[in-house]
Amino acid sequence: MSIKNKQSVLTDFSDFPKFDQIKIENIEPALTELLAHSRARIEELAESSQQKTWENFIVPMDEIDNALERMWSPVSHLNAVRDSDELRDAYEACLPKLTEYGTQLSQDKRLYDGYLAIKESDDFVNLNLAQQKVINNALRDFKLAGVDLPEAQKPRFMEIQQSLSQKCNKFSQNVLDATHGWSLQITDESELSGLPDSAIGMARHMAKITDQEGWKFTLDAPLYIPFMTYADHQAYRRKMYEAFTTRASDEGPTKGRWDNSQLMVEILNLRQEKAKMLDFDNYAEYSVVSKMADSPDQIVEFLRDLTKKSKPFAIKELKELKTFANNEYAVEELEAWDLAYYSEKLRQNRYEFTQEEVRPYFPVEHVLKGMFDVVNRLFGITIEQTENAHLWHEDVRFFQVKEAGELIGHFYVDLFAREHKRGGAWMADCIGRMRTEAGLQRPVAFLTCNFSLPVGNKPSLLTHNEVTTLFHEFGHGLHHLLTRIDEPGVAGINGVAWDAVELPSQFLENWCWELDGLNLISSHYETGETLPVELLRKMKAARNFQSAMGMLRQLEFSLFDIFLHQRNKIDSPAQIQQILDQVRSEVSVIIPPPFNRFQHAFSHIFAGGYAAGYYSYKWAEVLSADAFSRFEEEGVFNADTGQSFREVILANGGSREPMELFVEFRGREPDIEALLRHSGLLEKAA
Numbered sequence: 001m002s003i004k005n006k007q008s009v010l011t012d013f014s015d016f017p018k019f020d021q022i023k024i025e026n027i028e029p030a031l032t033e034l035l036a037h038s039r040a041r042i043e044e045l046a047e048s049s050q051q052k053t054w055e056n057f058i059v060p061m062d063e064i065d066n067a068l069e070r071m072w073s074p075v076s077h078l079n080a081v082r083d084s085d086e087l088r089d090a091y092e093a094c095l096p097k098l099t100e101y102g103t104q105l106s107q108d109k110r111l112y113d114g115y116l117a118i119k120e121s122d123d124f125v126n127l128n129l130a131q132q133k134v135i136n137n138a139l140r141d142f143k144l145a146g147v148d149l150p151e152a153q154k155p156r157f158m159e160i161q162q163s164l165s166q167k168c169n170k171f172s173q174n175v176l177d178a179t180h181g182w183s184l185q186i187t188d189e190s191e192l193s194g195l196p197d198s199a200i201g202m203a204r205h206m207a208k209i210t211d212q213e214g215w216k217f218t219l220d221a222p223l224y225i226p227f228m229t230y231a232d233h234q235a236y237r238r239k240m241y242e243a244f245t246t247r248a249s250d251e252g253p254t255k256g257r258w259d260n261s262q263l264m265v266e267i268l269n270l271r272q273e274k275a276k277m278l279d280f281d282n283y284a285e286y287s288v289v290s291k292m293a294d295s296p297d298q299i300v301e302f303l304r305d306l307t308k309k310s311k312p313f314a315i316k317e318l319k320e321l322k323t324f325a326n327n328e329y330a331v332e333e334l335e336a337w338d339l340a341y342y343s344e345k346l347r348q349n350r351y352e353f354t355q356e357e358v359r360p361y362f363p364v365e366h367v368l369k370g371m372f373d374v375v376n377r378l379f380g381i382t383i384e385q386t387e388n389a390h391l392w393h394e395d396v397r398f399f400q401v402k403e404a405g406e407l408i409g410h411f412y413v414d415l416f417a418r419e420h421k422r423g424g425a426w427m428a429d430c431i432g433r434m435r436t437e438a439g440l441q442r443p444v445a446f447l448t449c450n451f452s453l454p455v456g457n458k459p460s461l462l463t464h465n466e467v468t469t470l471f472h473e474f475g476h477g478l479h480h481l482l483t484r485i486d487e488p489g490v491a492g493i494n495g496v497a498w499d500a501v502e503l504p505s506q507f508l509e510n511w512c513w514e515l516d517g518l519n520l521i522s523s524h525y526e527t528g529e530t531l532p533v534e535l536l537r538k539m540k541a542a543r544n545f546q547s548a549m550g551m552l553r554q555l556e557f558s559l560f561d562i563f564l565h566q567r568n569k570i571d572s573p574a575q576i577q578q579i580l581d582q583v584r585s586e587v588s589v590i591i592p593p594p595f596n597r598f599q600h601a602f603s604h605i606f607a608g609g610y611a612a613g614y615y616s617y618k619w620a621e622v623l624s625a626d627a628f629s630r631f632e633e634e635g636v637f638n639a640d641t642g643q644s645f646r647e648v649i650l651a652n653g654g655s656r657e658p659m660e661l662f663v664e665f666r667g668r669e670p671d672i673e674a675l676l677r678h679s680g681l682l683e684k685a686a
Helices: 024-047 054-081 085-106 109-119 122-126 129-144 154-180 197-209 221-230 234-245 261-277 283-288 296-329 336-351 355-361 364-379 464-481 503-512 515-521 533-542 547-564 573-587 616-634 639-650 658-666 673-678
Strands: 183-186 215-218 382-385 397-403 406-416 426-431 434-436 439-441 444-451
Touching (some): 054 085, 054 109, 085 154, 183 197, 221 234, 221 444, 261 573, 296 336, 296 573, 336 533, 355 464, 355 533, 364 503, 426 464, 444 464, 503 515
């Protein structure tokens, strides 16, 4: 479908998005016209007296959804990677329109009855598994969206949906503004002591591009992490820590300026009200309906079991760190802003290597090429850069994926941190796979990271942690790109239970630790030498350094998330803090200082898709570790095993239940043993 009008660059779906031609003033008019067109078409479908079938009802509905996704996806992406006041205004003006449209559709009893009629028809058994899953998912989602609510309650449900959309977006904007709204300027070179050349070079570059003297250290990960890890200047480490952990809060150097305190309360209470309207005890109960886990209680039990297995060893790890800092550096009291610094000193002392030492072996261009070689060996696909695209920034590149010369899909890569770009790393859909009148619509993905820029004549060099981040996001991308399902509702990552969606991403990280994989992705930027075996040995020895403490940190976040969403009502930001403090008293071995406001920037649960679902990272890690154990048994580049993973896990997308797919691939249900072994906790736990 293409709507020809003055905003046609946004509604011409015959090609890839023309990012460089999108005019902000045309976004809202284009959306308004597209929604009007969609509503008119849906009205025809809903009122049709024809018996509803897959072809005359579901296919047109998919076409309508596809047109909206293709128009809105580029706009949503630009909002994340090229933020501006004008774009924010346009984006915020569109959110209520989208929410109203989506809620109206999902509460339209005529549409629900159309899906139900197909489900109850004699022809349902003749549909393929993916088509049946689409209909079953839709019927579930209609109910979760309030289709059965009394008409008198539907306006309030709409208000809740509208408000949540706006408040979650505002939460995210506050975090972005707070992150970019503070920096540390250093003009005395002696105060850079301990910092690696890569961080100093980037800080110098940041100062230059903002016309400042000396070195500018921001709260973006490529500068914040090395500063906290290596800077000898403790007072500055405290400043950086305080600014980072109080972003968008009532504390710290930007106190109250972009404060998310009240937004958190409002978001949580709106979610609870929504869940109550649908007869759930709480939002956690509502959330779990579409996940692998059976209940919030099962999730809590899973998380507490991991806590029980991990905490004794985390206590030991912290004691070792404190003893080391005291014996070697006469540190009497280890502060929160000292932990990363002295942990790195202990790591260097114990394993004789640093993340900075491996950086020269991972120039970003070679890592990309090597990653493509890895997936070629695993899945038989080839990846090539193509110039056939309109881009939003000069650093962005566009790639095509092929198999035996046949085009499979495309993806954009946007790797470097910059102003007006959301922090973190993510994969997002641009275009989904589906059959259209014009033929097969091939999938397109966005792959976004925030790595250090090339400085001077030196290329961008990645830490090993950044390499695994890149592999993680590309794992999501492959899930989207390598689907063989033509029904868009369950193609790729669509329709995949949220607590299984991290399986392909965490799974692909494993090749960053295997010698055969590292020989492909590493190449010293000056000598071309691959990562030395001795250095890999040190890395592997250090792989599980403080792994129990890291495990507890994720379990803390996960339990905090679940407990928040099990509360019937949140009265104040102080109550949120109390819940977090209670979780920390149970789980954590490190209690942050009172000014720490981690929750105010916890975008995953307040602005992302992880509300009552943050546990998914650990849940899926069990799946990914156990899935990789088959490769450990059969060979990390065993082509047959790779094809099995592709055909069973990646190709099927959300067309079948994730446990069913896992059992088909692994031959049994998942076992937590592989995760404990990979984390170095198996023998300890036993």
